Amino acid sequence: MKTQIKKKNQRGQVGETLTWIVATIIILIVLIFFIFGASLLGGTKKVGVFREALTSGETLEGNDIFLKKSLFTYVTLTSETEKTLLDKRFERLDEEGKFDISYTDTRKEILLNYNKR
Amino acid sequence: MMNKKGEKLISVYWFAILVIVAAGIVLMVNAYYGNSYDVREVESRVLADKIANCIYFGGKVNPLLLTPQGVFREDFRDLFMERCSLNFSVEGEFTRIPYYTSVEFLSFESLRSQFSIFAGNNNFKSDCNIKVEGNEKLAKCSEKEFYMKTDSGKIYLVKILSIVEKTNENTN
Numbered sequence: 479m480k481t482q483i484k485k486k487n488q489r490g491q492v493g494e495t496l497t498w499i500v501a502t503i504i505i506l507i508v509l510i511f512f513i514f515g516a517s518l519l520g521g522t523k524k525v526g527v528f529r530e531a532l533t534s535g536e537t538l539e540g541n542d543i544f545l546k547k548s549l550f551t552y553v554t555l556t557s558e559t560e561k562t563l564l565d566k567r568f569e570r571l572d573e574e575g576k577f578d579i580s581y582t583d584t585r586k587e588i589l590l591n592y593n594k595r
Numbered sequence: 596m597m598n599k600k601g602e603k604l605i606s607v608y609w610f611a612i613l614v615i616v617a618a619g620i621v622l623m624v625n626a627y628y629g630n631s632y633d634v635r636e637v638e639s640r641v642l643a644d645k646i647a648n649c650i651y652f653g654g655k656v657n658p659l660l661l662t663p664q665g666v667f668r669e670d671f672r673d674l675f676m677e678r679c680s681l682n683f684s685v686e687g688e689f690t691r692i693p694y695y696t697s698v699e700f701l702s703f704e705s706l707r708s709q710f711s712i713f714a715g716n717n718n719f720k721s722d723c724n725i726k727v728e729g730n731e732k733l734a735k736c737s738e739k740e741f742y743m744k745t746d747s748g749k750i751y752l753v754k755i756l757s758i759v760e761k762t763n764e765n766t767n
Contacts, residue, residue, distance in 0.1 A: 498608060505612060509619035516623040520630035525637050543644055544741040550654050551742040551750065560703070560750065564742060 542578040549585055553592040633766060635759045639737035642681075642757040646698060649679035650753060651743040665747035667700065667710035675712050683715050692716040693734075693760035703742070703750035719758045734760040 548568070555561050572581040650657055659678055660671045671678055675698075683694045695715035702709055723736035740754045 502608075502612065505615065509616065513619060513622045513626060517626035517630075520627040523630055523632045525632050525634045543647060544739045547647065547651055547741040547743065551744045554654060554744055555750070556748075563703075564750075 542584070545577045545579065545581065545584055546588065549588040550592075553588060631765060633731070633735075635735035635761055635765050636737070638761070639735050639757045639759045640739075642694070642696060642759065643737045643739045643755045645681070646679055646696060646755050646757065647739065647741060647753070650698065651741070654744075656743055656745050661745060665745050665749055672710075672712045675714055681714070691718075691760075695719050695734075695756075695758040697756045699754045699756075701752040701754065703752060706752065709751065715758070716760070719760050720756075722760075723756070723758065731766045732762050734758050734762070 548564075552561065552564050552568070555564065568581060568585075571577065577584075650660060657671075657678070660668060662668055676682070681696075683692050685692060692715050695713070695717050697711065697713040699708055699712075700710040701707060719734035719736075722730075722734040723738070725733055735758070737757045738754070739757075740752060742750055743753055744750050
């Protein structure tokens with residue numbers, strides 16, 4: 479009877495030890511995975527590439543002084559031919575995605591401000 | 596007696612796991628925050644912004660750039676760095692300049708170059724044309740353009756190229 483209980487206890491102990499060994503291995507694998515992930519992410523750290531949700535009109539991403547300068551030149555033009563040519567160039571640049579901010583919105587805003595003067 | 600021994604063993608095991616997890620977290624934080632931020636793209640854009648504002652600000656061309664007759668002044672090219680408050684000098688005797696910038700003024704209709712200014716180390720110009728994956732070790736370029744109107748009514752397309760190398764400071 480006693481030997482039977484001893485054997486059962488030993489079996490139970492072996493089972494429990496195995497469970498913990500497997501658990502330890504899993505913990506180590508998960509840790510190594512996260513350390514590897516953190517070092518990979520660390521290597522891609524860049525300032526200037528922000529998610530859209532993180533940027534606002536006041537951040538660097540929300541401003542394009544080059545577009546604003548060009549649009550300011552556009553509104554001060556008197557020749558209709560020059561205006562049409564510039565319009566076409568703006569549209570081409572917009573299609574190519576050269577502007578950091580919305581071309582149509584900025585154009586509207588600048589035209590509105592200029593006409594207010 | 597046996598149970599007490601087992602409990603002791605389990606406590607040691609938990610302590611070991613705690614140490615392993617803590618060490619893992621420290622390693623993770625170190626791996627992420629130990630790497631430096633790459634600010635070269637932003638720096639090149641800031642440089643281009645500064646040059647653009649120096650040339651054309653508030654709808655007015657820099658009075659030192661053009662003569663009253665609307666001709667580009669050669670001395671603006673010669674004194675470009677001082678005129679635009681730029682300083683590319685770096686510490687160290689044999690350290691190469693990590694910046695390059697060029698400004699080109701093209702006529703509005705024909706898009707022909709009328710005047711150009713450049714400063715800095717032009718060895719990095721070739722880096723801008725290389726489009727490969729993992730080009731962190733190459734210099735970062737920023738190509739911007741805008742249209743400006745002079746007092747005499749002439750329109751120019753101004754193309755600004757700004758390059759920042761500084762690879763060692765921004766990559767690991």
